[in-house]
Amino acid sequence: MNPHVILRVVAKFLIPLIVMFAFYVQFHGDYGPGGGFQAGVILAAAVILYALIFGLDAAKKAVPPAIVRIGMSLGVLFYGGTGVVTWLLGANYLEYGVLASDPADGQHYGILAVELGVLFSVASVMVAIFYAFGSRQPDLSDEDW
Amino acid sequence: MIPSVLILDITLMAMLVVVAVSIVRMRSLFAIVMLQGVYSLVSAAWFVSLDAVDVAFTEAAVGAGVSTILMLSAMLLADRQSKPLEMHRQVGPLLVVIVTGIALFYAIPDMPAFGDANSPANSYVGMDYIDRTTDEIHIPNVVTAVLASYRGFDTFGEVVVVFAAGLGVMLLLGLNGNAGKWRARPNGISVCSHALPSAQAARGESVASLANKRKTEKAAVEAAKDAGGQS
Numbered sequence: 001m002n003p004h005v006i007l008r009v010v011a012k013f014l015i016p017l018i019v020m021f022a023f024y025v026q027f028h029g030d031y032g033p034g035g036g037f038q039a040g041v042i043l044a045a046a047v048i049l050y051a052l053i054f055g056l057d058a059a060k061k062a063v064p065p066a067i068v069r070i071g072m073s074l075g076v077l078f079y080g081g082t083g084v085v086t087w088l089l090g091a092n093y094l095e096y097g098v099l100a101s102d103p104a105d106g107q108h109y110g111i112l113a114v115e116l117g118v119l120f121s122v123a124s125v126m127v128a129i130f131y132a133f134g135s136r137q138p139d140l141s142d143e144d145w
Numbered sequence: 146m147i148p149s150v151l152i153l154d155i156t157l158m159a160m161l162v163v164v165a166v167s168i169v170r171m172r173s174l175f176a177i178v179m180l181q182g183v184y185s186l187v188s189a190a191w192f193v194s195l196d197a198v199d200v201a202f203t204e205a206a207v208g209a210g211v212s213t214i215l216m217l218s219a220m221l222l223a224d225r226q227s228k229p230l231e232m233h234r235q236v237g238p239l240l241v242v243i244v245t246g247i248a249l250f251y252a253i254p255d256m257p258a259f260g261d262a263n264s265p266a267n268s269y270v271g272m273d274y275i276d277r278t279t280d281e282i283h284i285p286n287v288v289t290a291v292l293a294s295y296r297g298f299d300t301f302g303e304v305v306v307v308f309a310a311g312l313g314v315m316l317l318l319g320l321n322g323n324a325g326k327w328r329a330r331p332n333g334i335s336v337c338s339h340a341l342p343s344a345q346a347a348r349g350e351s352v353a354s355l356a357n358k359r360k361t362e363k364a365a366v367e368a369a370k371d372a373g374g375q376s
Contacts (some may be wrong), residue, residue, distance in 0.1 A: 029289050033199045033286070037207075076308045079304050094297035114297065125307050127312045133219055133318065
């Protein structure tokens, strides 16, 4: 019998809500407080909670380290790539107005793309640091706490 | 009548001071990490009362949430207790803190009043962003507009810094915790150890045999003692 039944049940209930809240924070950042950084950290917190409750190996099966590694660099590339696209369209680096026929729409698309890059990068880096630290130590027994 | 916001602010600041002092006086790193999370959460509450919701959000998510966990896992790799410092090594830091504190108190009268329309933060470029965001970017949250559009270069730099931090940890420790270790996959089974297995086996054997030798010697001495006592 597992001693952490309550933790497991509550975590199973909470983790999907945490992920949903992360995406709400991400895509509602234009209208309320929030944005890529906060959403990325909340998304990483969901993965870390999963790892804390169900073990690091289960978390690594759900979010493999290879994906984390790719996500880290993909975020930076996405951000920088948005700038390169505006460059190719004839504007300054990261000047989003040219991304659509209406400059206001262009700003919307640009901010959305850039925030997505921030989300990928921050979430992956947080999970990566947790994986790196967590994998170095042997599993603790409950008495150690 | 004292405004209730002022009471709230003073209470939160007092809590921050109490938490900070107890962090300084503690030796258990586990308790210190937890109290740092409490400190972040209280500051987040204080930021909310200052109407800086975006900052409060970040402080609560990063400071109280993820960094507590990361500090905990870093602590598990190192010590659980901090060693007390000798008195003569505490004098220098104390002097620095006292001088900085006096300088900060000296600067307080020059600070603009809270919400002052003529303060530097409210008059130059900040006011410009607030005026122009609705026309130029068409989104209600000025903070997001400044972060992602007006100051897009800065945010790009921040993302690169976060990326560099992750890259550094990954290169030093490895995502699977096996950086700097010996690895091989004979017959499809992954093997990972601190040193070459042959070297480790040789060392382990010698250590084991040494321990065995010592045990038999001790047993022999004790047996001799027992025999002496009985006779």
